[in-house]
Amino acid sequence: MTTLAQLLAHRATANGTAPAVIEEDATLTWAELDRLSRQMSAHLRTRGVGPGDRVALHCGNSAAFLVAWFGIANLGAIAVTLNTGLVGDGLAYALGQSEPALLIIPDASARTHATEIAATRFPLGVLSFADKPALFAMIEAEKPDPAWDGPGADPLTIIYTSGTTGNPKGVLSSHTAYVESGRRMAEVLSLTPEDRCMVFLPLFHANPQYYAVMSALHSGCSLILRPKFSAGGLFDDARRFGATLFTFVGTVLSMLAARRPEGDTDHPVTRCVGGGTTAELCALMQHRFGVRVHELYGMTETAGWASANRAEDYRAGSCGRVRDDLELAVVDEGDSPVPTGETGEIVIRPRDPFRILLGYWANADATQKASRNFWFHTGDLGRFDEDGYLYFVGRGNDIIRRGGENISPAALEAAVLDLPGIEDAAAVAVPDAIMGEEIKLCLVATPDFSPADLPARLCGRVPDFMIPRYVQLLAHIPRTQTEKIRRNLLQANTDGVTDLRPPHR
Numbered sequence: 001m002t003t004l005a006q007l008l009a010h011r012a013t014a015n016g017t018a019p020a021v022i023e024e025d026a027t028l029t030w031a032e033l034d035r036l037s038r039q040m041s042a043h044l045r046t047r048g049v050g051p052g053d054r055v056a057l058h059c060g061n062s063a064a065f066l067v068a069w070f071g072i073a074n075l076g077a078i079a080v081t082l083n084t085g086l087v088g089d090g091l092a093y094a095l096g097q098s099e100p101a102l103l104i105i106p107d108a109s110a111r112t113h114a115t116e117i118a119a120t121r122f123p124l125g126v127l128s129f130a131d132k133p134a135l136f137a138m139i140e141a142e143k144p145d146p147a148w149d150g151p152g153a154d155p156l157t158i159i160y161t162s163g164t165t166g167n168p169k170g171v172l173s174s175h176t177a178y179v180e181s182g183r184r185m186a187e188v189l190s191l192t193p194e195d196r197c198m199v200f201l202p203l204f205h206a207n208p209q210y211y212a213v214m215s216a217l218h219s220g221c222s223l224i225l226r227p228k229f230s231a232g233g234l235f236d237d238a239r240r241f242g243a244t245l246f247t248f249v250g251t252v253l254s255m256l257a258a259r260r261p262e263g264d265t266d267h268p269v270t271r272c273v274g275g276g277t278t279a280e281l282c283a284l285m286q287h288r289f290g291v292r293v294h295e296l297y298g299m300t301e302t303a304g305w306a307s308a309n310r311a312e313d314y315r316a317g318s319c320g321r322v323r324d325d326l327e328l329a330v331v332d333e334g335d336s337p338v339p340t341g342e343t344g345e346i347v348i349r350p351r352d353p354f355r356i357l358l359g360y361w362a363n364a365d366a367t368q369k370a371s372r373n374f375w376f377h378t379g380d381l382g383r384f385d386e387d388g389y390l391y392f393v394g395r396g397n398d399i400i401r402r403g404g405e406n407i408s409p410a411a412l413e414a415a416v417l418d419l420p421g422i423e424d425a426a427a428v429a430v431p432d433a434i435m436g437e438e439i440k441l442c443l444v445a446t447p448d449f450s451p452a453d454l455p456a457r458l459c460g461r462v463p464d465f466m467i468p469r470y471v472q473l474l475a476h477i478p479r480t481q482t483e484k485i486r487r488n489l490l491q492a493n494t495d496g497v498t499d500l501r502p503p504h505r
Helices: 004-014 030-046 063-073 088-098 108-121 132-139 175-188 206-219 234-241 250-259 279-289 364-370 409-417 451-458 487-492
Strands: 019-022 027-029 054-057 078-081 102-105 125-128 155-161 169-174 196-199 222-225 245-249 271-275 292-297 326-331 344-350 376-384 390-395 400-402 405-407 422-432 436-445 470-473 497-499
Touching: 004 030, 004 063, 004 175, 004 206, 019 030, 027 030, 030 063, 030 132, 054 063, 054 088, 063 078, 063 132, 088 108, 088 169, 155 175, 169 175, 175 206, 196 206, 196 234, 206 222, 206 245, 206 271, 245 250, 250 271, 250 279, 250 436, 279 292, 326 376, 364 376, 400 422, 400 436, 405 409, 409 422, 409 436, 409 451, 422 487, 436 487, 451 470
Parallel strands: 019 222, 054 078, 054 102, 078 155, 102 125, 196 222, 196 245, 245 271, 271 292, 436 470
Antiparallel strands: 019 027, 155 169, 326 344, 344 376, 376 390, 400 405, 422 436, 470 497
């Protein structure tokens, strides 16, 4: 089984009547999910979608997302899973750069905005539907397509991930990357068909696609879809739906620790998996909530993860050992390995074919730059201990990671500099106990500028997750002789910083 369609068809045969997707209002079995996905595939063909075409999917956490995603895959087409928070130029860039044959979108307000962009900037067909039942009714009359049996090396998704400069890059990944990542994740978590994985992180991200959906396909466990994360309601939801695990980004654990000091162990959750946390938070999760944290290291480009702590091979504080189908090294500036225990850049390459990204979509320069000396260069810093466990140390670039979102300082700076009264701008990360990192925007502005007006002025120009928490007015932005922003100086400067968060929050 080398494709998503083959894997889903196998799961429908092996566990057809078992629940695959559990939502507040409905449950789909594996057989129903398989049938609906192949009906979706047939419907997309009537709209002219074929192998290799891109189909943009702008959809929140719902069985509709999964039916559409598997339907796209069953055609040999490429799903462009768009961040539902994208607006304005950010959304237009992703649509324009990926050049999809069709946009699938359910939300009324987003649909209006997206179709306006599609109509005014470039030709784009739109498949819109009011809600999940409406989508299923739309495809009900279609005869299900057979399961697609194309090669696993064919591309499956484009996921846009922010860089430190310029526009986001579209990570192009294959069926094989997904299938093999999911196979090993199911082993990491010792999943069985009796497990239920709660998914509250957005399905357009690599995290739930690789850690939850793909491992469920291999193990037969159920997916519980929730619209968003709730620190107060997580364990209540776990009790109500019988969740035994969930996927996380570091912010999730920080928020649980901050907002649930009383603890809660009367629930069925035994473990969680994700990256970006600390040894202290892992220990707290075990003690306060009875949940074991499977810390891992990875990114979208590496099929979601490259190393992880396994049930039977666990070292607290580390990101575990490297997957058996990948090779990972820690190197110096000249790409030579550093001694054990020393910090360097994390670089990765596959031991078996098609295990990491195929490249950056329509961006040969970025692909070549990241692939120096036949290694994929992550830009992240790490170290190995003497037993081969990987430790994540930090980032070697300027990306801001706020609440699970990767934010490009350059993208925010470009949006801000387009506002009247702003003469210069620089965005930097500052540590935050809840969000992991927050955004501080340093500005050179005219005397009539008010920091309090900034969120309203940025609304519609950038996603909500890019609205800065802090603003600092400066006489000038420090730069090097080559005009690079000296972000370290800005991070260290705390004079005259305005907190834009309302006092009651």
